Amino acid sequence: MLKKLIINNFAIISQLQLDFKSGMTTLTGETGAGKSIIIDALGLLVGSRSSIDFVRTGQNSLTVQGLFEVSKNSPVFVILDKYGIKHEDNTIIIKREINRKGRNVCRLNNELVKTNVLKEVGRFLVEIHGQNQSQELLDEDNHIDILDRYASDEFVSLLADYQIKYQDFQAKKSRLRMIQKDSQNIAQRIDMLKFQIEEIDSAQLEPGEDDSLEEEKNHLENFEKISSSLQASYEILSENNSGVVDALGNVRQQLDAIKEFDSAYQELYESIDGAYYQVQDDMATISDEIDGLDFDENRLDNIQKRLIVLDNLKKKYGPTLDEVIQFGIDAHDELSKIDMDDSSEENLKKQIDAQQSQLMDMVEKISKERHVTAKSLIKSINHELKDLYMKNARFDVDFSVLSADSMTAKGIDQIRFTLKTNIGEDYKPLVKVASGGELSRVILAFESIIAEKMNVETIVFDEIDTGVSGRVAQSIGDKIYRVAQSLQVLCISHLPQVAAMSDQQFQITKKTANNKTETEVSLLDSQERIEAISLMLAGTKITDLTREHAKELLELAQGEQEKLE
Template structure:
């Protein structure tokens, strides 16, 4: 429930502070005085778009604060808890500041938030019905939303929405894959050829490096063998003199000399050890030469393998060492393209399942809609009679078309039908109802749905346009009755509606020092009589007008 509203430097308001109460509150005033200024300020505070024009010309910024009692609003409490915005009590303070450059800041209970968060919270606090709300009533989508709001079957609506999104997402994937497959047809053919060629060559990881080393060895094996044999002769096997025999001779000579000088014994030992090392090395060389492979066939095979790898590498513009990685990469790419076909088959099955889920969810929603539509038909027809449309008949026509293309709202087509005169057939609202009749039907629907859908504060901004006489009295009674269960705020120009309110504000405009100011005053009992008398008789309030005003207020209080 709205408890307090403070407005500073907003449009033509300089400074305004108001308190609000339970029941029905009427806002009246002279034409052009700005009766809807409080509603506009509230809309801003609830996250509507902020514009620089909202700031009073002489000010740097505009500020609107709205205080709500949320003790009976579990959804609002849950929102605050979810976003860590709770206060110590059951109050909720919203604040919006708009600078003259058009930028704005938003706050909930003193914490900075986004305008979208204000808007999300606002739906749990206030429902605003403007004077053009009846125009939306002519749109089929809005009609379905009204019916669903009254039915309260949100779980069924969500099920239809989710099943449709699942179906739509699968269809989107199917079309993308199908298009991709068409575009990749030529690419697939090329990849198949390349992969087959590389599969046939079958180069293994690290193989190129190994055969490169082996090729170098084989191509130089003759030179290696000849050099080894020649050096073996020098070191050990020479018939005349070898390095080993020379070392052995020297070692013996120094061993003999050591008899005369012991310091030469170490030289003899080193030479003897060197001779042993040369002998050991010669043995290794001999073993090596016996194992050297002079296999021309293997060399040819290796050369062909190297040549093939280098040819493939040149063809694909990569280094031979990267052939294996390239082979793996294009194999995966080909596999991915090939898998598209199997995925398309899988998607086709999933789409059929998703469509079945959607149809089942839509059927359940349709059944619920038809049930609640019958109830609404009776209630709205009765309400039309109370609004001076005694012979009015209202009917919600629901046409179920299971073959209709899936959408977010299910497979129902809806039309609000009405007959306002006896013998007149039921026809769509747009074809039958006049402007005044449409306003009354719209108001009747809004009030009935508001009674079913728990909304703490309902605001009606001149929804009684085009209504007068007994109908205006009926509208006033309807709104006052609604005010017993929820807070109702109504901007009106009709005395019959204003007199039905539990309390009333008067909006006036004045000009001082070349500036325009709008004020909003809570009226006393006598003040209400004067204001309703003005609405009845104009600016010249007569005793008769005052008497009529008192009678209107007295009659309203009986309700």
């Protein structure tokens, strides 16, 4: 769950630190005070898109930090291990900084990470529900995905297996279309690849071969010069009585006689002594080189011919020999992928027909499982709607089936959620039948069910109770409180009934000073909650009567909590 949230220079928030606890927490206050800004800041921590517009006016950057406490078996730790991020206990610390130049710095347990890692971790930490989720529910294209969220683990595995096979099926169909459209070009490409492969393979290239041949060629072309230079060098070093070795030997002998008299003489002796033996070694090396000299005119001719072959290949496929070798490897790979025997039109048609039959068997199973899921969802949603004082409302899932040729990555089902709110009416698409208050309750019904299946630590309801009042408001408060028995819940609400049901209440206000607007947050004690809820009941002026009503509402809420627990 979210334990601490620290916000600096975010919109109209200058500095803010909030400490949360488990259960249900409400954020209350007037519209525009900054309640949703707090949720937006929390969204940044779990990977939401950033904007330089979030940075407070007059400041260069904003920072948001969050401390989360997660369960020991949370999938978060698997993700941390995948990215090599250290974790020693059950706490996760996330920090995000955004400056006016658009620079975005994300840290997870003090390790720099990319935004996609925050998203990957964040989906197991926080789930935010609000107006965006309303839009999701009203878009019929999303209904099949929403239904699948409530399916069994076996269904999820079956759908994932189908989607892998479906992707391969589509790839084969695309391949077939390409072959049918451009089979002549493919045949020409194959001929070209085979020629290139034969030309390169027949050369039997070795990495670095051209460099070593050039060096050997250089030796052979300069054989006479090399031979005469080595012979002259050997003679200069070894010539009797006047050679360099003899001269060094004489100097060495003279210095040996006086080296004990002065450290400087000792150093000279050691230097000449080293040179003497080094020159002797060099003489031996020169002698070996002379003995190894062998001029082979045929070898020179072969090297020159081989270098011409290599140069021609480098001009075609180079410019370096390594690139020629890689070109050959790539040509082999490409040819293997478009081999006419394996990817012929007739062969692909047979594969596609067989795979389509296999996929149809799978989508029939998927559709059957979806109908089972839909029955369970319908029953659960209608039960929730009854609890939310929509006793005559009926929710349903409408199925239509695509043809085999029209199957998608989701199968052959087309899903549409329908609703009728009164007895005697027909089912109609959700977007056409639900009023604002009814839609809020339908959304909450969905969220109440999904909360039990969600693998997250914290769920946020951002004004999920918009458009309702009275006993419906109380039922919404009860429903949210029930969710809070298994998850930490943060809730933005304008309803006194919902606020009264919370375990913790923050009051959000804003003030203006020095031509700047500032959001302030207060954790309310028992007496302050009475005042805040009185204001929510009265709207403007608090009276003794509204205080009594607020106190009574809190007492009734406590009774409701005890029953729900």
